[in-house]
Amino acid sequence: MEFLSYFGGVFEPLAFALLVGGTIGGLILGATPGLSPTMAVALLIPFTFHLSATQGLILLGAAYTSTVAGGAVSAILLKIPGAPANIATALDGNAMARKGQGARALHLSFLSSGIGGVLGVLLLIFLTPMLAQWALAFGPSHLFWLAILGVTVIGTLDSKSFVKGLLSGCIGLWLSMIGYDDIQGAQRFIFHDALAGGIHIIAALIGIFAIPQVLDMFAKGRSKVKIEAIDVPQHAFGDSVKEIGRSARPLTIGTVIGSIVGLIPGIGGQIAGLVAYDQAKKFSPHKEKFGTGHPEGLVAAESANNAMVGPSLVPLLTLSIPGSPTAAVLLGGLLIHGIFPGSDIFDRNPEVIWTFINSMLIGQIFMVIFGIAIAKWAAKIARAPLPIMGSAVLVLALFGSYSVQQSMGDVWIMLSLGLGMYFLEKFGFSAAPVVLGLILGPIAESNFVQGSLIAGAQFDGNWAQAQYFMTGSLNLVLMALVVLSIGYSFLSHRARGRNASVKSGEVQA
Amino acid sequence: MKTLFKALGLSLAAATMGLAVPASADEYPSRPIGVAVSYGAGGATDFQARIVTMVAGNEDMLGQPIYILNKPGAGGRVGWNWFADEVEADGYTMSAYNVPHFIAQSIKGGVKYSVDSFEPIANWGADPAVVVVGKDSPYNTIQELVDYAKGNPGKVTLSGAGLFVGHHIAALQLEKETGAKFVYIPTKGGGAAAMKAVIAGDVVAGINNLSDGFRAAEAGNVKVLAVADLERNDFLPDVPTLMESGYPVDNASVNFRGLMVPKGTPQDVIDKLAAKVPGMFEHARVVKRMKAGGSPLHVMNREEVQAMWAKRQETLAELLKGL
Numbered sequence: 001m002e003f004l005s006y007f008g009g010v011f012e013p014l015a016f017a018l019l020v021g022g023t024i025g026g027l028i029l030g031a032t033p034g035l036s037p038t039m040a041v042a043l044l045i046p047f048t049f050h051l052s053a054t055q056g057l058i059l060l061g062a063a064y065t066s067t068v069a070g071g072a073v074s075a076i077l078l079k080i081p082g083a084p085a086n087i088a089t090a091l092d093g094n095a096m097a098r099k100g101q102g103a104r105a106l107h108l109s110f111l112s113s114g115i116g117g118v119l120g121v122l123l124l125i126f127l128t129p130m131l132a133q134w135a136l137a138f139g140p141s142h143l144f145w146l147a148i149l150g151v152t153v154i155g156t157l158d159s160k161s162f163v164k165g166l167l168s169g170c171i172g173l174w175l176s177m178i179g180y181d182d183i184q185g186a187q188r189f190i191f192h193d194a195l196a197g198g199i200h201i202i203a204a205l206i207g208i209f210a211i212p213q214v215l216d217m218f219a220k221g222r223s224k225v226k227i228e229a230i231d232v233p234q235h236a237f238g239d240s241v242k243e244i245g246r247s248a249r250p251l252t253i254g255t256v257i258g259s260i261v262g263l264i265p266g267i268g269g270q271i272a273g274l275v276a277y278d279q280a281k282k283f284s285p286h287k288e289k290f291g292t293g294h295p296e297g298l299v300a301a302e303s304a305n306n307a308m309v310g311p312s313l314v315p316l317l318t319l320s321i322p323g324s325p326t327a328a329v330l331l332g333g334l335l336i337h338g339i340f341p342g343s344d345i346f347d348r349n350p351e352v353i354w355t356f357i358n359s360m361l362i363g364q365i366f367m368v369i370f371g372i373a374i375a376k377w378a379a380k381i382a383r384a385p386l387p388i389m390g391s392a393v394l395v396l397a398l399f400g401s402y403s404v405q406q407s408m409g410d411v412w413i414m415l416s417l418g419l420g421m422y423f424l425e426k427f428g429f430s431a432a433p434v435v436l437g438l439i440l441g442p443i444a445e446s447n448f449v450q451g452s453l454i455a456g457a458q459f460d461g462n463w464a465q466a467q468y469f470m471t472g473s474l475n476l477v478l479m480a481l482v483v484l485s486i487g488y489s490f491l492s493h494r495a496r497g498r499n500a501s502v503k504s505g506e507v508q509a
Numbered sequence: 510m511k512t513l514f515k516a517l518g519l520s521l522a523a524a525t526m527g528l529a530v531p532a533s534a535d536e537y538p539s540r541p542i543g544v545a546v547s548y549g550a551g552g553a554t555d556f557q558a559r560i561v562t563m564v565a566g567n568e569d570m571l572g573q574p575i576y577i578l579n580k581p582g583a584g585g586r587v588g589w590n591w592f593a594d595e596v597e598a599d600g601y602t603m604s605a606y607n608v609p610h611f612i613a614q615s616i617k618g619g620v621k622y623s624v625d626s627f628e629p630i631a632n633w634g635a636d637p638a639v640v641v642v643g644k645d646s647p648y649n650t651i652q653e654l655v656d657y658a659k660g661n662p663g664k665v666t667l668s669g670a671g672l673f674v675g676h677h678i679a680a681l682q683l684e685k686e687t688g689a690k691f692v693y694i695p696t697k698g699g700g701a702a703a704m705k706a707v708i709a710g711d712v713v714a715g716i717n718n719l720s721d722g723f724r725a726a727e728a729g730n731v732k733v734l735a736v737a738d739l740e741r742n743d744f745l746p747d748v749p750t751l752m753e754s755g756y757p758v759d760n761a762s763v764n765f766r767g768l769m770v771p772k773g774t775p776q777d778v779i780d781k782l783a784a785k786v787p788g789m790f791e792h793a794r795v796v797k798r799m800k801a802g803g804s805p806l807h808v809m810n811r812e813e814v815q816a817m818w819a820k821r822q823e824t825l826a827e828l829l830k831g832l
Contacts, residue, residue, distance in 0.1 A: 265705055335803060
């Protein structure tokens with residue numbers, strides 16, 4: 001309960017102003033396509049030079065928390081996920097906004113972010129020493145199996161057809177191979193300078209999600225069909241709270257998965273949202289509604305990506321090993337103020353660290369309040385006529401993909417991927433598996449190569465690799481999960497095939 | 510905050526008025542200067558570059574603020590290719606260099622630059638590589654580790670941050686000078702991932718940055734066995750160099766960071782920068798910030814950097830010949 005005595009530090013005037021400012025600014029930065037949480041925190045670090053360590057960390061912590069949640073705004077309203085964390089949010093959130101339920105989607109998203117976030121920070125406060133060991137338990141072989149577990153999700157994620165889902169995933173895996181391979185020193189599929197550094201995940205995200213819908217909007221705008229005007233009814237906040245109260249299952253799934261994934265260095269929050277979405281779907285009695293604007297998926301994804309924030313700081317603070325790309329940038333922010341992570345950090349710098357953690361707790365609550373406050377107005381975006389909306393999204397997509405690393409090459413990559421995805425979608429392929437393949441490919445590959453090298457040194461004989469990857473209880477548990485996941489996909493696919501005649505009428509608009 | 514607003518105001522004014530004016534040494538710099546960093550925002554090179562350039566806008570320094578442009582990708586190759594190929598040589602775009610990274614990459618080929626593509630301005634930092642083992646490791650000295658590796662060739666794994674970076678160079682030198690056979694495991698995600706592999710026991714030992722090794726040792730997570738530099742380091746006075754341990758490994762793997770401009774930049778602009786920039790790196794506020802971050806400051810002027818580059822080129826060409 002030591003942390004309670006440091007709550008006062010959060011409410012000092014300047015610290016408090018920074019917390020509020022950082023939260024509002026973070027929401028705006030997070031909602032801007034192309035400005036991922038990682039970049040927002042990196043951009044703020046120079047400002048902390050002028051602040052004390054505590055104040056600087058409060059600003060960075062508030063920005064980290066709220067940019068992750070802010071990314072949901074553009075994912076829901078524009079179908080542009082601000083960061084990989086918000087991909088799953090876009091799936092059902094945008095469908096809800098299209099139906100005029102934007103305010104409801106934003107309310108649910110911020111509430112579940114807040115709940116997941118607070119629980120994540122509480123884990124950080126109470127269980128840090130225990131969880132730090134867990135973070136170390138995952139070596140290359142385990143990370144490889146985890147990535148494979150992620151790949152098995154591809155077939156069932158947001159796809160009408162199991163085979164097309166797998167094919168989309170393969171396209172994503174192939175895209176992830178483009179660029180310079182850091183481990184073997186080979187150049188792969190580089191036909192142009194812009195591809196030398198590989199395909200940047202943010203540029204790909206923007207292109208794959210935003211461009212197909214921009215093209216769709218323009219196509220509709222040219223037709224004689226009357227421009228759609230969506231009615232955006234007000235949504236009472238009280239109803240949203242009641243709805244969250246009824247969503248215990250997706251909330252639990254999201255929070256648990258987000259916390260676990262956040263802890264594992266190297267996987268980070270990138271896939272927390274997607275995995276939680278998939279699991280929520282598997283455990284839901286309304287599987288068929290996912291992807292059509294069903295709030296359960298949204299709740300699971302958003303609670304997961306904020307629950308990940310607290311635990312991702314556990315290996316960072318105790319072992320100096322960041323659990324996510326954003327945590328890696330935050331490490332720079334800590335070091336610059338002379339706060340060196342270590343298992344005794346809570347004894348060496350209690351007032352800085354506890355105030356920082358407390359501010360994240362309070363920041364989560366502010367984030368919910370400010371997020372809810374903008375929801376009412378933000379939801380009206382859905383009323384904009386399609387040609388105007390399309391143009392605005394296109395401008396944001398261009399701006400976002402350029403700003404990632406000030407590179408025109410990224411803009412061309414974004415546009416080409418988007419155009420390709422437009423045609424793929426016409427043939428029933430979907431975007432989420434492509435992106436998941438793009439994220440998981442490098443994790444699976446680099447850990448497999450590292451693991452193979454280590455295996456060769458650790459074991460003798462022809463079966464060295466098998467011994468390294470397939471023995472040990474954690475490896476066996478993960479392999480069992482992979483088998484279960486594949487089996488489940490296969491069975492539910494067959495069950496769906498039998499019901500297909502009944503549901504063929506339900507085609508998403 | 511006051512200086513920040515002043516810098517912003519200056520840069521705005523300069524951006525509106527100074528764009529059309531051609532560069533000449535008297536007026537240079539008449540608008541803000543960009544510094545390209547070939548690594549991502551938040552990495553060690555990025556945050557050090559932000560610290561050492563923060564006083565550029567002061568009247569007695571360059572009189573113009575410096576902003577950072579991140580051009581990450583392919584271990585730095587993307588940024589340096591861009592810098593060698595597309596940047597106008599007018600002194601308004603500089604780049605941070607990392608030696609031995611860019612020299613080793615140019616020797617291995619497939620990039621558009623070599624030491625002759627760039628003109629050094631000054632060096633700000635030097636981060637030597639260290640050999641680390643986990644805190645529960647049976648090895649307490651570098652000799653014990655090397656002796657074990659000699660008796661068991663191909664059994665000792667060494668983690669490091671990627672190929673043809675300082676860590677890899679140190680591993681290659683260690684192999685060459687001891688005759689032992691190590692298995693080098695390059696990690697993605699820089700020094701942090703390589704350090705995690707050591708702490709978690711995924712590998713037998715690792716090569717890492719001195720600053721990170723120092724912090725991990727302070728936190729009780731690792732033991733630092735040796736430093737790959739000519740002298741012992743102030744941060745770790747008790748840790749021997751590889752040389753005094755009997756392995757003639759020099760400082761070719763030390764990660765030097767500094768500023769450079771493209772070849773073809775007007776000589777008077779280079780001279781002006783070379784005269785002003787070392788003073789900027791030694792500014793009291795810069796020194797304080799660098800020290801607080803545990804980043805070793807090592808300022809060298811243009812002539813010293815030129816000599817260092819030439820020497821690295823020679824050593825690395827020799828070392829990488831057989832690969």
